[in-house]
Each structure stands twice: as structure tokens, then as C-alpha cells.
Amino acid sequence: MRLLTHNMLSCNIKGVTNGFPLGLEIVKHEVKEVEFNSDFIRNMFVKIEWKALVDAAKSMGYEELPEEVDSSMLESDEFLKRFHHALLELHLEEGALVCPETGRKFPVVKGIPNMLLNEDEV
Amino acid sequence: MWYLCVFFHRLLDYRKAEVEALAKLFGAFHGEEESFHSLEWKLPQHHHPDCPYHFVNLPSEQIASNIAKRSILVKGIYELWGEGGSYEELEEAIKSYPDDLKAPYMTSDSTFRIIVDSFGNSLTFQEQNERILKFAFIPFKGKVNLKKPDHKFWVMETDNSGSNNGLPPVAQKRIFFGREIGTADRKLLPTYQLKSRNYLGPTAMDAEMAFLMANQALAAPGKLVYDPFVGTGSILVAAAHFGAVTMGADIDIRVVRDGRGPDCNVWSNFKQYGLPMPVGLLRADNNLPPWRPGLKEMFDAIICDPPYGVRAGGRKSGGRKLLKGVVAPYTVPDDKRIGHIPSTAPYSLAECVHDLLDLAVQMLVMGGRLVFFYPVLSEDASSESSFPEHPCFSLLAVSEQILSFRYSRFLLTMVKTGSYTEEVAEEATKMHLDFKENHLKWLEEGNLHSAVFCPNDLQTDVVKESRSNSDPSRKYRGKYV
Numbered sequence: 220m221r222l223l224t225h226n227m228l229s230c231n232i233k234g235v236t237n238g239f240p241l242g243l244e245i246v247k248h249e250v251k252e253v254e255f256n257s258d259f260i261r262n263m264f265v266k267i268e269w270k271a272l273v274d275a276a277k278s279m280g281y282e283e284l285p286e287e288v289d290s291s292m293l294e295s296d297e298f299l300k301r302f303h304h305a306l307l308e309l310h311l312e313e314g315a316l317v318c319p320e321t322g323r324k325f326p327v328v329k330g331i332p333n334m335l336l337n338e339d340e341v
Numbered sequence: 342m343w344y345l346c347v348f349f350h351r352l353l354d355y356r357k358a359e360v361e362a363l364a365k366l367f368g369a370f371h372g373e374e375e376s377f378h379s380l381e382w383k384l385p386q387h388h389h390p391d392c393p394y395h396f397v398n399l400p401s402e403q404i405a406s407n408i409a410k411r412s413i414l415v416k417g418i419y420e421l422w423g424e425g426g427s428y429e430e431l432e433e434a435i436k437s438y439p440d441d442l443k444a445p446y447m448t449s450d451s452t453f454r455i456i457v458d459s460f461g462n463s464l465t466f467q468e469q470n471e472r473i474l475k476f477a478f479i480p481f482k483g484k485v486n487l488k489k490p491d492h493k494f495w496v497m498e499t500d501n502s503g504s505n506n507g508l509p510p511v512a513q514k515r516i517f518f519g520r521e522i523g524t525a526d527r528k529l530l531p532t533y534q535l536k537s538r539n540y541l542g543p544t545a546m547d548a549e550m551a552f553l554m555a556n557q558a559l560a561a562p563g564k565l566v567y568d569p570f571v572g573t574g575s576i577l578v579a580a581a582h583f584g585a586v587t588m589g590a591d592i593d594i595r596v597v598r599d600g601r602g603p604d605c606n607v608w609s610n611f612k613q614y615g616l617p618m619p620v621g622l623l624r625a626d627n628n629l630p631p632w633r634p635g636l637k638e639m640f641d642a643i644i645c646d647p648p649y650g651v652r653a654g655g656r657k658s659g660g661r662k663l664l665k666g667v668v669a670p671y672t673v674p675d676d677k678r679i680g681h682i683p684s685t686a687p688y689s690l691a692e693c694v695h696d697l698l699d700l701a702v703q704m705l706v707m708g709g710r711l712v713f714f715y716p717v718l719s720e721d722a723s724s725e726s727s728f729p730e731h732p733c734f735s736l737l738a739v740s741e742q743i744l745s746f747r748y749s750r751f752l753l754t755m756v757k758t759g760s761y762t763e764e765v766a767e768e769a770t771k772m773h774l775d776f777k778e779n780h781l782k783w784l785e786e787g788n789l790h791s792a793v794f795c796p797n798d799l800q801t802d803v804v805k806e807s808r809s810n811s812d813p814s815r816k817y818r819g820k821y822v
Contacts (some may be wrong), residue, residue, distance in 0.1 A: 220619065220623070221620050221621060223620055223621060224588070224623060225634060225638055226633075227583055227621075227629050227632055227639065228632065228633060229632065229633035229634065230628070230631070231629055231631045233781050234811035238633070239633040239634065240633075251618070253617065253620065254617055254747070256562060256586070258562075258563035259562075259563040259564075259565070259586055262563070262565075263565075266636075266638065266639055268633070273799075274715070278646060303802065307620055328598055329598050329599075330622070331598045331622050331623055331624060332623045332624065333594055333598075333623075333624040334596070334623055334624060334625040334626075334631040335592065335624055335625065335626055335658060335683055336626070336629065336656075336658055337673045337678070337683045338659060338673065338683050338684060339672045339673055339683055341629060341658045341659040
């Protein structure tokens with residue numbers, strides 16, 4: 220699971236109002252290279268919850284992202300490269316996503332998060 | 342400018358739609374509104390709309406060439422130098438085609454060749470040569486080069502002997518002579534054909550169709566394409582081939598996570614072709630998508646083949662509760678929570694399509710495309726078919742593929758033209774609740790499986806006969822190849 224996916228997901232258990240961002244429980248993570256496309260990265264910039272991305276990247280040991288951003292930073296290739304790396308190349312292979320409200324764990328196995336809810340959660 | 346567009350004689354309903362989608366991709370509709378995405382088409386004299394020869398108006402040769410090269414169903418796009426009912430007539434036509442348009446392709450430093458092609462019969466080598474020699478009157482100054490000519494010229498003729506590959510006979514033979522501008526890369530298809538793919542499911546999308554879907558979705562580098570029913574990834578493979586970044590979800594975790602071993606799963610299907618892996622695969626329920634609140638306009642296109650209960654049935658969360666018909670608390674004991682596999686309930690087509698449209702209107706960018714298959718029973722198809730509608734979407738293309746006497750599937754291409762407002766959201770929530778409350782009723786109504794597979798009794802034959810008597814102009818169903 221890349222952090223792009225993490226940035227899009229929340230806990231959707233019935234009644235949960237504050238299911239974002241999901242905490243990361245990391246058992247195994249790796250870096251998987253993805254071809255850089257600056258248009259794609261620029262497009263994603265406005266859609267991303269920045270703080271959630273920074274925190275998630277930190278929990279994977281990547282601390283090169285600035286805490287505060289504005290769109291003028293998109294001029295910098297260096298920034299785009301870092302953003303690209305954090306968004307698309309950091310990969311959670313084994314672990315779990317943890318709901319900030321209920322503590323419910325969504326397992327991540329072989330890089331695929333299981334967001335399906337149990338019968339009593341829908 | 343008008344070009345001659347010749348199609349492969351396949352998937353007849355998909356041909357123009359593909360060209361129009363690619364015309365959009367390559368900028369032919371620059372500056373026009375989203376809802377006007379159709380091109381001007383003309384048929385050669387006396388030709389049936391199903392025939393492979395069409396004239397199309399495109400803004401430039403560059404766009405025509407790009408369309409042809411990326412397409413799957415275009416055999417070639419040509420600059421027409423002349424046409425006629427006989428070779429004499431054709432000669433006159435070519436002679437009267439303006440010299441300044443011909444001259445750049447007949448210079449002494451360029452090479453050329455003439456290729457003969459016919460629709461409906463095949464010509465022997467000698468017959469082809471005879472035809473080529475008829476064009477000796479064209480003052481080519483360059484040399485012939487059969488292997489790598491600078492310019493290729495095509496002589497294409499239709500056959501006028503009786504039936505025409507299952508088409509109504511063409512009244513009069515037509516011969517075309519044109520300069521090739523671009524041809525399709527059909528070599529893609531053997532490369533991606535399903536029988537050489539490592540990991541397949543029962544409903545893996547045929548490679549040719551997957552490419553057509555990716556073309557309808559305008560898949561291209563820098564775009565994010567999502568498939569909510571990803572399965573073995575067969576549709577995303579086509580999108581990834583065209584450079585799009587892909588993402589997929591499925592409710593069945595065995596399909597996406599496990600596959601059939603370490604080198605036989607969704608990931609390996611991308612690796613096999615050297616394509617970039619999807620940036621996200623997850624197990625999620627289309628009925629209860631796990632997207633964070635406020636997330637919108639993420640995807641440039643959504644492409645999918647929803648489960649409509651003929652070969653594979655849809656499933657959604659909340660099995661036991663719905664089966665009992667009560668929303669009584671069903672709880673999973675705490676000690677069983679780890680590794681618990683939640684039961685799922687059947688998912689009716691109507692609800693599935695509703696959820697898909699609701700997801701698409703939220704998650705697509707403005708002008709983003711939703712491309713999906715929709716099944717229609719033939720009994721309904723003879724009357725005006727009704728397709729799913731949404732106030733925020735315009736229907737751009739409808740292409741039918743006849744699957745059996747009983748039913749067809751239609752590839753629908755929709756474009757998002759309205760934004761996701763609170764009223765739209767409210768309406769969707771209301772409908773969502775209705776589906777939940779009347780779960781069983783919706784399941785019965787949408788039971789396509791029994792309609793498609795019910796035993797063929799006499800009654801349907803009678804109905805068939807009376808219909809063909811009463812309605813002689815019934816939609817033509819030729820030999821679709």
C-alpha cells in the first residue's frame with residue numbers, strides 16, 4: 220500500500236465520525252520505485268491531505284517532507300521528487316491501518332489493505 | 342478535412358465510438374464543450390452503415406495519424422486521392438485530384454509502394470499485380486520500396502458478388518485509392534491475449550475489449566484510472582499499457598491478495614508485460630467505499646465491468662443482517678474478531694450501478710470519464726433501451742456487443758459534466774437507504790441470471806416469430822465477427 224492510498228482511506232464503520240487519518244502499524248515496509256511523472260504529482264498535490272502524508276511518511280522513517288506547504292513549492296524539482304517518493308514509493312507490505320476513533324485494525328497483507336467491515340460494523 | 346477511415350470488420354458498434362474518443366484525446370475538439378464530442382461521418386455511395394469504409398472529418402493529418410496508431414479497430418486512415426465504381430472512373434478521379442496535394446508524395450527522392458486490399462474476397466498475387474499496373478498513369482518519380490517505403494498507397498475495393506461478409510450486399514462496387522496516414526497496431530492483441538496471461542479469473546476482460554475500454558476512458562500518462570471491480574486486473578492492464586497510473590479495488594480478497602501463488606496474481610499480470618504496477622490495490626466494498634470524507638475528484642477515469650449476476654454475481658457487506666431481513670444487532674464475539682471473515686449479501690445490479698454512479702460523480706474530475714458495461718436483455722433491446730442516467734453525467738457513446746440470442750452487453754461511456762452538490766448527495770443517500778430497506782425486492786427485480794439461462798421453451802419461439810412478422814425493420818443483426 221502506497222501512501223497515496225493511505226491518504227484516501229478512512230475508517231467507515233457505522234457511527235464513526237473521525238476515521239481519518241488511519242494510524243500505521245508497520246511490520247514490514249519497503250521502497251518500490253515508480254516512474255516519475257511531474258504532471259501527475261502536481262495534480263495530486265491539491266488533492267492530498269498534507270499533514271496525514273507527512274505523518275505517515277515519518278512513521279515509515281522518511282522525514283524529508285516540509286511540515287507546511289504552498290503551491291509555489293511545485294516549482295522546485297527537488298520538492299516534487301520528495302513528494303513523489305513519499306506519495307508513491309513508500310510501500311507498506313505487512314502491517315495494519317488503525318482507526319483513530321475506535322482502534323479497529325484493518326490488516327494490510329501482501330501490500331493490500333483489507334477495508335471490508337464485519338457484519339456488526341455496517 | 343475529410344479522410345477515408347477503414348475499419349476492421351469487428352465489433353461494428355465500437356468502431357466510430359473509438360475514433361471519437363481518440364479524437365478527443367488528441368485534441369480534435371479543442372475548446373468545445375464537454376458534451377459535443379462527436380465527429381462528422383459520411384458513408385460512401387450505396388454503402389451500408391456496417392461496412393468498413395467511412396469518411397470522417399478530422400482537423401489535421403497529425404490528429405488522424407495519432408488516432409489510427411492508437412486505435413484497435415481502425416485498419417487505416419487514408420488521404421483519399423480518388424474513388425469510383427470502376428477503374429476507369431477511379432483513374433479520372435485521381436487525375437482530377439489537385440496536383441499540389443499529390444506532388445509532395447511523388448518526389449524523386451522518396452520511395453513508395455502500392456498495396457491492394459479487398460473486402461469480401463481475396464485476390465491472388467497475379468490479380469493484385471494487374472491492379473497495381475493500372476496505376477502506371479500516376480507520375481511517381483521516386484523508386485518502389487516494398488519493405489520500408491516512405492509513402493504507402495492503398496487500392497481498396499469492395500466485392501459486389503452477393504452477400505458481403507454477412508452484410509446486406511453493396512449495391513455497386515466501389516474502389517478507393519488513398520495515401521496511408523496511419524494504421525492500427527494490432528500486434529498489441531497477440532501480446533496481451535488472455536491465453537498467454539498467467540493469472541486469469543472467470544470474467545477476465547478480453548484484451549481487445551479492455552483496450553477499447555481504456556481508449557474510451559482516454560487513458561494516458563499522468564492520469565489516474567480506477568477500477569472498483571478489479572478482479573485479476575485485466576482492464577487496468579490495458580490502461581497501464583497506455584501509461585495511466587492505475588488503482589483497483591475488489592470485495593474478494595482472495596483474488597487481489599492471494600491469486601494462485603507468488604507469480605500468479607494481480608501484480609504478476611502487470612509484471613508479465615513490463616507494465617508499472619497499480620499504485621493501489623485494496624479490498625473494499627463498492628457499496629460502502631472507505632474513502633475519507635471530503636475526498637473528491639481523485640480519478641481521471643473509472644473503468645469497470647460490474648458484476649451483473651450472469652457469470653459472476655455481485656456481493657456486498659452485511660450478509661447475515663440482510664438475509665434475516667432485520668437490522669437486529671448481529672455481533673461478532675470479541676475472541677473471534679481476529680481473522681473473522683465477514684459474510685456478504687448478494688448485490689443487485691440496480692444497486693451496484695447506483696453505487697457506481699454515485700462513486701463516479703464524487704471521485705471523477707470534471708470532464709472525467711466513466712466507462713462500464715451494462716447488460717440488456719434482447720427482449721428489451723428491441724424497444725428503446727434505457728440506460729442508467731445521472732444528472733451530473735452525459736452519455737457519450739453506447740456500443741452493443743451481442744452475447745447470445747437472449748442478451749447483449751452495452752459499453753457505456755459517460756462524461757462528468759456536473760459537480761457533486763449537496764442535493765445530489767442527498768438524493769443518493771435516499772436511494773441508498775431504499776436499497777437497504779427493500780433488499781429482497783431489488784434482488785428479485787434484477788435477476789438477470791434466470792432470464793438469460795431459463796430453458797428455451799416454445800413460447801419464446803412464438804414470441805420471436807410474431808415479432809419478426811410484425812416488425813420487419815427490426816434491428817439488423819448480421820454476422821458479427
